[in-house]
Amino acid sequence: MFVAPFHSPVNSLLVDQPGRLRTDPSRGPRCADPSDQGTVTCCRRAVVMSLVTLLLIGSFPTASGDEPPTADPPAAAVTEAVPTEVAVATDEDAAWDLVLRLGAPTFAQREQALGEILREGISxxxxxxxxxxxxxxxxxxxxxxxxxxQMTVDDLEARVAAFLAGGEATSDEARQWFPGWLVAREWLGDSVAVRELFVEVMKAHPAVTQSLLEGTAEREAAAEQAVLTVQVGMRQRGQAPTLADGVALLLPLTDRAVQVGVIYERMILSVFNRQYGSVSRDSQLWGPVTNLLEIWMDRSRPENRVDVLWYSMQWDLKGGRKLALRTIEETKDIEMLQTALQTLSRFGQREDSEKLGPLLRDQRPAVVQMPVVVDNQPLQVTVADVALTTLAILNRVPPQDIGLRMTELHPRVGFSIENAGFTAAQSADREAAVRLAERWCAGEPAVPAEVKPVGNER
Structure with a gap:
């Protein structure tokens, strides 16, 4: 119930100094002048009248009947009635108050605020x-x-720990936590070791993992940023590249539309030349990494083709077969051709023989490091001789059985180019071997007994 304020003479009295009163002419009736002898009597009457009036007002019934005025609601009810917006505003104010306490004047206050903030977390x-x-x-x-x-690192590490624990639930959460994981999983598979590797890539090259959810332009930009980071680390800081660096360079290239330069590809070769020894012994990682390497190799630039084919043999990448067959069809470069033929001798199959037929009449000299001398005569190694040696290996025929007496097989590169030839005195042996190999290219089975060297024998 609202009660209008009651103006009484006592409300008008203002203390001026001890023992004396003065009046406010703007409020209530005037009392006599303080110098008047009746002042005290007047004041006493005013006080009595005020008390009587208040008693009379309290005895009247309320406007709603004889019920007494309703008591004020409890504090809890008031709180419940406050709109949500007010509660949110209160929380926001509290958050700001806590954050601003980081600038408190004392060390203890600042430390207390920091502790509370870290406990509250990322919110x-x-x-x-x-x-x-x-x-x-x-x-x-x-x-x-x-x-x-600090809170960001703690939050990330907690998510990483849950992610590495595995399980379908964390896979679903990882879609939100770690951008690009689901795309990377398509190429790398899923295992604890792969997840650990992905986390390392994400921390070292976040733009790469993020770009897996974006387009070709973003992947190209992320690739260039990654190779620059690796280059700076190697050249200016003396940091050895990691497996995560190598994978970061390869992931954008799963998009065949992404174009990178010669130097970029050479950096890939450099990184994995350093990493091969350790990662090839890791049964959980070598398979996934091999998949990425072979995807890139198949689309590698011609300028790096010889090196890419060479390393495919060094790293036991069977995907080198596909690249070698395409190289034989696409190029006339002698060094590329002979390296592709060596790669086929490592990873090729008998049905690949027909692709080599045109090379059996290529009499251009092969590229050799140092000529081999037999009976005081140098071996003359031609592109045809290299193709001939490759065909013998594909058809499971020892090269010596078709006149290539000096051929040396090699566990990494198939065979030695320098020894895959004939001397000038063995030209008839070469021609007989070529005719037999042409039959292999036509699909006939290998019959090495038909070959009888007619040149000088030792």
Whole structure:
């Protein structure tokens, strides 16, 4: 119930000094002048009248009947009645108050605020970021940056731990936690070792994993950023490249539309030349990494073709077969051709023989490091001789059985180019071997007994 304020003479009395009263002419009736002897009597009457009036007002019934006025609601009820917006505003104010306490004057207050912020966690990140952006206090900014970095690291490490624990639930959560994981999983598979490798890539090259969800332009930009990071680390900081660096260079290339330069591909070769010894012994990682390498090899640039084919043999990448067959069809370059033929001798199959037929009449000299001398005569190694040696290996025929008496097989590169030839005195042996090999190219089975060297024998 609202009661209008009651103006009584006592409300008008203002203390002027001890023992004396003065009147406010704007409020209530005037009393006699304080110098008047009746002043005290007047004041007493005013007080009595005020008390009587208040008693009379309290005895009247309320406007709603004889019921007494309703008591004030309890505090809990008031709280429940407050709109949600007010509660949210209160929480936001509390958050800001906590963050701003990082700038408190005492060390104890600042440390207490930091502890509370870290316990609250990532929900305070927006306020911390705004303080960092807007504050003029360098000390407050410094502490806010520390708190934000600490809670971000802690939150990330907690998610990483859950991710590495495996399970379908974490796979679903990882879609939100770690951009690009589901795409990477298509190429790498899923295992604890692969997840650990993905986390390393994500931390070292976040733009690469993010770009897996985006387009070709973003992947190209991420690839260039990754190769620059690796180059700077190697050349300026003396940091050895890691397996994560190599995988970061390969992941964008799963998009065949992504174009990279010669230097980029050479960096891939350099990184994996360093990493091969360790990763090839890891049964959980070598298979997934091999898949990425073979995807890139198949689309590698012609300028690096010889090196790519060479390393496919060094790293036991059976995908080198596909690249070798395409190289034989696409190029006339002698070094490329002979390296492709060596690669086929490692990974090729008998049905590949027909692809080599045109090379059996290529009499151009092969590229050799140092000529081999037999009976005081140098071996003359031609492209045809290299193709002939490859065909013998594909058809499971010892090269010596078709006149290539000096041929040396090699566990890594198939055979030695320098020894795969004939001397000038063995031209008839060469012609007989070529005619037999042409039949193999036509699909006939190998019959090595038909070959009888007619040149000088030892």
């Amino acid at each position: 305070l990140a927006p306020q911390l970021r705004q303080v960092i952006a807007d504050s003029k206090d360098p000390e407050l900014i410094k502490r806010a940056e520390f708190a934000l970095s």
